[in-house]
Amino acid sequence: MNERERALALRHDVSKYILRVAMNVDQSCPPGLLTMLLADLYGPPDPSARFEALAVGIEATEITLVRQCFAELRSLKEDIGAGEAAAVSRGLALAREIASKIDRLTAPVVEGRG
Secondary structure (H helix, E strand, O other), X not given: OOHHHHHHHHHHHXXXXXXXXXXXXXXXXXXXXXXXXHHHHHOOOOXXXXXXXXXXXXXXXXXXXXXXXXXXXXXXXXXXXXXXXXXXXXXXXXXXXXHHHHHHHHHHHHOXXX
């Protein structure tokens, strides 16, 4: 996989799927979407595992920051699964943050600036 293909895969395989619910709701998640949100954030397939597979060998601050976001998401899994409002809100924000960081990381390659 070349650099451009990897950048596109990060955007598609991680960002696109982790954002499915997060881009369509604000601070809270209607109960009917909670199962979808859990699938977006935790899989299957596991987005953090896919991120790690694609991020091998990339040296960038955004990689570390995305890893921190995924670590926080893992710590919230039980509370998000229970529908706890603050955890769901934070999970939605983390999904958006992860996608934003991946977009920043991959923009130079995808847009031909890198």
